[in-house]
Amino acid sequence: MNDTAIRALGLAKEYKIGEAQHNTLRDQIMAGARSLLRRGIKRQRHDRFWALRDVSFEVKKGEMVGIIGHNGAGKSTLLKILSRITEPTLGRAEIQGRVGSLLEVGTGFHFELTGRENVYLYGAILGMSKAEIDSKFKKIVEFSEIEQFLDTAVKHYSSGMYVRLAFAVAAHLDPEILLIDEVLSVGDLAFQRKCMEQARSLRESDATVVVVSHNMFSIKAMCDRVIYLSHGKVLADGTPAEIIPLYERDILGGAGELDTPRWAQARLGSDMEKRSVTVTGMQILDEVGQPRSVFDFGERVRVQVKYQIRQRSLRPNFVVALIRSDGISACNYSSSLDGLNVAPGPGEGEFELLLPPVKLVADLYAVHVMAWDEKFQQLYGAQIGGSFHVRHDLFNSHFGVYHEAADWSSPNSRGERVGENSAVKVETP
Amino acid sequence: MPSATVTTSAAEERVPPFPKPKVLPITVVQPSKGWFQLDLRTLWEYRELLYFLVWRDIKVRYKQTAIGAAWAICQPLLTMMIFAIIFGKFAKFPSDNVPYPIFAFAGLLPWIYFSQSISRSGASLVADATLIRKIYFPRFVIPAASVVAPLVDFALSFLILLVMMGWYHVRPSWATLLLPLFVGLAVCAAMGVSLWLSALNVRYRDVGHAIPFLVQFWMYASPVAYPLSLVPQRWHLIYSLNPIVAVVEGFRWGLLGKQTPELGAILIGSVVSLILLVSGLIFFKRMERSFADIV
Numbered sequence: 001m002n003d004t005a006i007r008a009l010g011l012a013k014e015y016k017i018g019e020a021q022h023n024t025l026r027d028q029i030m031a032g033a034r035s036l037l038r039r040g041i042k043r044q045r046h047d048r049f050w051a052l053r054d055v056s057f058e059v060k061k062g063e064m065v066g067i068i069g070h071n072g073a074g075k076s077t078l079l080k081i082l083s084r085i086t087e088p089t090l091g092r093a094e095i096q097g098r099v100g101s102l103l104e105v106g107t108g109f110h111f112e113l114t115g116r117e118n119v120y121l122y123g124a125i126l127g128m129s130k131a132e133i134d135s136k137f138k139k140i141v142e143f144s145e146i147e148q149f150l151d152t153a154v155k156h157y158s159s160g161m162y163v164r165l166a167f168a169v170a171a172h173l174d175p176e177i178l179l180i181d182e183v184l185s186v187g188d189l190a191f192q193r194k195c196m197e198q199a200r201s202l203r204e205s206d207a208t209v210v211v212v213s214h215n216m217f218s219i220k221a222m223c224d225r226v227i228y229l230s231h232g233k234v235l236a237d238g239t240p241a242e243i244i245p246l247y248e249r250d251i252l253g254g255a256g257e258l259d260t261p262r263w264a265q266a267r268l269g270s271d272m273e274k275r276s277v278t279v280t281g282m283q284i285l286d287e288v289g290q291p292r293s294v295f296d297f298g299e300r301v302r303v304q305v306k307y308q309i310r311q312r313s314l315r316p317n318f319v320v321a322l323i324r325s326d327g328i329s330a331c332n333y334s335s336s337l338d339g340l341n342v343a344p345g346p347g348e349g350e351f352e353l354l355l356p357p358v359k360l361v362a363d364l365y366a367v368h369v370m371a372w373d374e375k376f377q378q379l380y381g382a383q384i385g386g387s388f389h390v391r392h393d394l395f396n397s398h399f400g401v402y403h404e405a406a407d408w409s410s411p412n413s414r415g416e417r418v419g420e421n422s423a424v425k426v427e428t429p
Numbered sequence: 430m431p432s433a434t435v436t437t438s439a440a441e442e443r444v445p446p447f448p449k450p451k452v453l454p455i456t457v458v459q460p461s462k463g464w465f466q467l468d469l470r471t472l473w474e475y476r477e478l479l480y481f482l483v484w485r486d487i488k489v490r491y492k493q494t495a496i497g498a499a500w501a502i503c504q505p506l507l508t509m510m511i512f513a514i515i516f517g518k519f520a521k522f523p524s525d526n527v528p529y530p531i532f533a534f535a536g537l538l539p540w541i542y543f544s545q546s547i548s549r550s551g552a553s554l555v556a557d558a559t560l561i562r563k564i565y566f567p568r569f570v571i572p573a574a575s576v577v578a579p580l581v582d583f584a585l586s587f588l589i590l591l592v593m594m595g596w597y598h599v600r601p602s603w604a605t606l607l608l609p610l611f612v613g614l615a616v617c618a619a620m621g622v623s624l625w626l627s628a629l630n631v632r633y634r635d636v637g638h639a640i641p642f643l644v645q646f647w648m649y650a651s652p653v654a655y656p657l658s659l660v661p662q663r664w665h666l667i668y669s670l671n672p673i674v675a676v677v678e679g680f681r682w683g684l685l686g687k688q689t690p691e692l693g694a695i696l697i698g699s700v701v702s703l704i705l706l707v708s709g710l711i712f713f714k715r716m717e718r719s720f721a722d723i724v
Binding site for chain 2 (some may be wrong): 014015080084085087088089090091092093094095096097098099101103104107108110112113117120121123124126127129130135153176320414
């Protein structure tokens with residue numbers, strides 16, 4: 001047990017849902033009466049649900065582990081069990097060290113109390129002793145940046161201030177093991193950056209951290225290891241580079257590679273052999289030809305596609321579309337519009353497109369390859385090939401779809417228009 | 430009130446890390462076996478949280494009020510006045526050879542503490558549902574805080590009682606030394622009933638609705654407005670199963686120098702209190718496992 005911080009063995013959790021939740025005596029009596037009358041009919045088991053099944057893993061001291069999975073996969077339930085908030089139905093976990101859980105920021109804050117009072121209350125709730133809070137009080141207040149309002153009741157705070165104060169207390173929790181549930185992205189951009197720094201400092205310390213997150217960036221940036229949960233089971237366990245692509249493929253709407261996107265399934269049918277055009281291979285590379293999955297803003301992406309045309313004399317107009325993780329179609333490139341000569345079918349072929357420097361905001365983009373006619377009316381084939389991340393510190397989907405610098409200018413003291421990028425240059429005497 | 434002043438000093442860079450325990454505790458998380466586990470050690474570890482929850486309850490109660498803590502004395506005083514008029518003057522209840530107002534007040538004091546405890550603790554777990562769902566701590570501290578917090582109001586009202594005793598020239602006897610025991614008995618009974626009610630309320634919300642009625646009924650079943658002597662002798666045994674009977678008797682004995690306290694009632698009440706406390710603890714611990722799932 002020496003260098004293992006957490007050992008989970010076969011953890012499972014069953015919940016009763018729906019009607020089985022009897023909240024009042026009356027409900028219980030009614031249900032009892034109903035089951036008496038229905039004796040003989042087999043009792044339905046629709047009222048039970050396994051949130052976790054046979055989850056086992058080990059976390060060594062000092063490791064930072066990310067837990068990813070779709071909504072409802074059991075990630076929060078796992079953290080709750082490790083935090084001892086709820087009991088497992090089966091299995092066990094051995095934990096060495098004190099555990100600090102951040103499952104929600106600001107639980108236990110009381111609105112009538114002042115900021116100062118809430119720091120003590122929340123700190124005590126999180127498990128810090130009064131002496132510990134006293135020693136860290138100054139740092140907490142500095143981190144939260146609300147020193148001016150420390151003695152006003154929290155009910156008068158804006159939501160941003162409230163969250164900053166709560167996070168400031170939570171950030172100074174210093175246990176051996178920290179369990180975090182998606183609370184790292186709170187507040188405005190400046191504060192978020194602070195939070196990321198705090199997360200990075202966690203990395204440097206010898207704390208063992210288990211993070212649940214949907215934010216692949218933070219997971220890639222912080223974690224040495226990723227566990228992928230799906231429907232209550234551990235699907236995969238490995239490095240971020242191995243596991244995250246599995247997850248991304250699953251959530252982008254394809255169970256495997258080169259699957260048909262859902263919107264096209266009705267039009268094209270499910271039989272690939274009958275399709276006029278199919279994509280047989282795809283690779284996403286950088287400008288110099290190395291396969292990559294993360295690109296910086298402004299880099300050029302190469303997409304290589306191998307295809308097969310079955311229909312005689314068909315010259316498809318290939319469209320490569322970049323679909324963002326929230327479903328928005330960010331960008332489309334058309335082979336016929338851009339002047340590619342495609343040899344008519346039947347037969348196999350391949351093409352490559354070198355995208356202009358990518359100005360799309362930071363996000364995950366799926367690459368869809370479609371084959372249309374020139375007028376974009378008839379669909380011959382559609383498949384999802386792969387995906388890639390665009391990375392930028394600032395421009396995310398709040399900024400829109402893409403970003404490019406514009407030319408700005410403003411009048412100087414003499415009323416003439418001047419600007420760095422302005423076409424009109426005014427000489428100053 | 431904990432306070433720390435925030436002063437900045439350019440020279441200070443990093444606060445040295447707060448000392449960590451040398452030997453790391455190993456916790457095993459697994460489905461609970463058996464009837465219940467008392468786990469007193471964890472309870473002791475979280476004693477500071479109990480303090481903070483009590484502090485929170487007291488602070489919040491009187492925030493933004495004009496007369497603040499004076500409310501603590503209003504309730505017993507005003508109730509006593511109404512009792513004195515209705516039961517003392519109109520109905521002419523006997524009052525153990527002591528002026529009726531102080532007779533009533535001595536009974537009201539522990540009664541109000543008890544009723545406040547169970548009223549607040551009944552819904553306490555549900556009120557702090559978000560805490561229970563998201564944070565780990567022994568759930569016992571929540572009803573415990575509701576039982577400890579009204580002691581502050583009790584202490585304030587007690588001062589008023591002392592003033593009244595001076596006013597009516599009532600002299601205490603040696604039995605006054607036993608008063609802390611009776612306060613302890615009241616806390617014991619309040620804790621036991623609170624554990625039962627709060628745990629039941631998590632599963633069956635009817636309990637929360639029933640508490641106001643329970644409290645009303647309980648008051649009339651206790652010798653607060655009337656003396657124990659009013660109850661026919663043959664009913665005394667059953668009547669004394671109510672632990673508040675023992676508490677009020679003890680208070681009247683200790684403070685008002687009552688000549689013949691009913692020791693039998695006091696004994697029965699004490700035993701019942703103890704049973705309530707122990708059974709409450711067991712029941713609470715057993716139900717605790719599922720609180721986070723069903724609250």
